[in-house]
Amino acid sequence: MIQWFPGHMAKAEKEMEEKVKLVDIIFELVDARIPLSSINPFLQERFHAKPRLLLLTKSSMADPKLNQVWHQYFQEKEKFHLFIDSIEKTSFSQIVPLCRELLQEKILKEKTKGMKERPIRAMVVGIPNVGKSTFINQFVGKRATLVGNKPGVTKAQQWIKINQDIELLDTPGILWPKFQDSTLAFHLALTGAIRDQVFHKDDVILYFLDFLKKYYPESLEKRYHLPRTMENLEILNEIARTKNFLQKNEIEYERVYDLILNEFRSLKLGRITLDRPTYAT
Ligand SMILES: Nc1nc2c(ncn2[C@@H]2O[C@H](COP(=O)(O)OP(=O)(O)O)[C@@H](O)[C@H]2O)c(=O)[nH]1
Numbered sequence: 198m199i200q201w202f203p204g205h206m207a208k209a210e211k212e213m214e215e216k217v218k219l220v221d222i223i224f225e226l227v228d229a230r231i232p233l234s235s236i237n238p239f240l241q242e243r244f245h246a247k248p249r250l251l252l253l254t255k256s257s258m259a260d261p262k263l264n265q266v267w268h269q270y271f272q273e274k275e276k277f278h279l280f281i282d283s284i285e286k287t288s289f290s291q292i293v294p295l296c297r298e299l300l301q302e303k304i305l306k307e308k309t310k311g312m313k314e315r316p317i318r319a320m321v322v323g324i325p326n327v328g329k330s331t332f333i334n335q336f337v338g339k340r341a342t343l344v345g346n347k348p349g350v351t352k353a354q355q356w357i358k359i360n361q362d363i364e365l366l367d368t369p370g371i372l373w374p375k376f377q378d379s380t381l382a383f384h385l386a387l388t389g390a391i392r393d394q395v396f397h398k399d400d401v402i403l404y405f406l407d408f409l410k411k412y413y414p415e416s417l418e419k420r421y422h423l424p425r426t427m428e429n430l431e432i433l434n435e436i437a438r439t440k441n442f443l444q445k446n447e448i449e450y451e452r453v454y455d456l457i458l459n460e461f462r463s464l465k466l467g468r469i470t471l472d473r474p475t476y477a478t
């Protein structure tokens with residue numbers, strides 16, 4: 198099991214707590230390929246029931262069939278979720294309407310109090326590498342303007358006005374992933390949510406080969422022309438031989454691991470979703 202003790206995280210979380218107070222809604226970004234491994238189940242508890250919109254990023258990298266399955270799952274559990282892709286801006290136009298729906302009561306309350314209509318204030322949170330920066334850049338686009346500091350906010354905090362309807366904090370809150378079990382940790386490692394240096398690559402790759410054999414055997418066959426029945430070590434050796442990853446007749450396993458990892462991350466193995474709702478509980 199992976200050991201990982203981030204000393205700076207407590208401080209970062211404290212800062213985030215302050216920021217959360219300033220917003221109407223939290224956009225929690227999760228990776229559509231690992232919706233469970235990348236979600237923070239304690240977010241709402243922690244942040245005083247602040248409304249949350251779950252945005253499943255990189256949905257164009259995830260298995261379309263599994264996107265459907267996950268959609269069903271969240272439909273029952275969490276009505277307010279959206280599959281997006283920040284590169285292609287998929288479903289971006291649905292974000293504000295969903296926010297309005299989620300915040301309906303609050304908006305109505307302010308209206309009946311005679312308060313002037315104001316933009317919804319949102320902030321982005323998520324574990325590393327889910328696409329927070331990419332989302333903010335793409336959501337903001339070119340037309341947005343910096344709003345500057347709000348009165349009463351001690352710490353310099355930039356707000357970006359997206360349009361009349363919504364403003365976004367310019368820096369995201371970084372959440373820490375959970376390592377409840379090794380499957381979860383493997384999924385985080387494969388998608389790049391935890392850096393390559395902190396896990397044992399051989400464990401991750403062996404897990405991934407088993408996973409491919411079970412759920413995506415056809416991509417193993419298509420990409421490497423290797424049968425799904427082949428032993429993992431044999432698979433690694435075969436790939437090394439084809440790619441000529443040999444040094445003085447010794448197989449360079451590190452290079453094979455990196456190749457497989459890169460091919461998964463660059464979609465050369467197809468659109469693959471790692472998390473399945475079966476171990477949802
Ligand atoms: N295809 C695709 N790639 C994405 C998406 N969002 C982020 N990425 C890629 O994922 C990587 C991490 O994104 P980044 O925004 O830096 O993540 P952050 O650590 O949460 O800020 C980058 O290589 C992005 O190009 C998305 O919606 N679709």
Ligand SMILES: [Mg+2]
Pocket residue numbers: 329330331
């Ligand atoms: Mg970032």
